Amino acid sequence: MSLTEETRRAVNERVSRLREEYGEFSVSGDTVELPREEFDAAREQARRSQAGSASACVLDGDRLLLVRTRESGELWGVPGTTTDGDESLEAAAVRAVREAVDVRCAVSGLHRVRRRRVVPVDGDDRAIHSLWTLFDARHESGSPRACGDAVTDVAWWESPPDAVHASVQFRVDSWANAAGPATR
Template identity: 35%
Template sequence: MTIEERTREEVDRRLARLKEEFGQFPVVEETAENDPEFFESGVEMVEEGWIGDAGAFVTDDDDRALLIRHESEPEKWGTPGGGHEPGERMAETARREVREETGVDVELTGVFRARRKTAVHADDPDRRFQMLTVWFDGDTREAEIDVGDDEIAEARWFAEPPDRVHDFLEARIVTWAERR
């Protein structure tokens, strides 16, 4: 079985499990051409059990949203989240990443979006693998933030939407703002 077949089956399995646990949610499909070196590093990660990443749009009892800015893109706000570790379910990844990046424990309540991404080797387009990104919704009773990750420039609670957010988050921010 090829790496593309193995990762497609794993992504399908994880999406089915998430839909069983959290109900229906949109799944977007993307394809990205990777330079050979980057592609090979992805293959190595897949061989070790990695499948993608996960994060969460977290709100508190006052319906404030917990957002972060990364050092690599400090002009945009996004959700806490990060890379899957082998053996984790995607929900475990999201909870762990929120806690590591912000110090906040989150209860996941749903999935607002998932992305199935196909990575394609730039010099050999027949070489491919799939990965999965899952963005959950979550609630917390905690208000205190403790940034615990050097990659995080800032984490903050928002009562109103910030000016600039990452593209994947725009629709979720609108939904949150409209219910306020």
């Protein structure tokens, strides 16, 4: 079976399992074209982790945990990572929070699912399929602190910051609308 077929099958299986666990939800999708060198690197990553990636939006009462990373610069986002082997998406999301900010959390729901098809810009017919999931999680323990080299800042927010990464803007907006106004 080709890597294109393997990754498509893995994504379909993960979506089916998520539907069994969380019920019906919408799945958005997109296709991204990468230069050959980046596509080849993405293929190597897909060989190690065919399921995709998971992030967690950690809530503690009315507070929302957000991070800045070297990659996101001044934009606030949520911790996330790729799955390791057969690791569940939920376990990856919890691990991402623990490794990024030393906080323990538990997944409490599924907020968003996006399928991505990655193809090389040169028209090669090979593709990589991946799944990105955003879970809601509840804080269990720990005071957040930036861990490792990737996270540059971490904070609890009681109202949304001005600069939020586009990938989680919708979630921050829905949290802000549900929580009502407050201060950091």
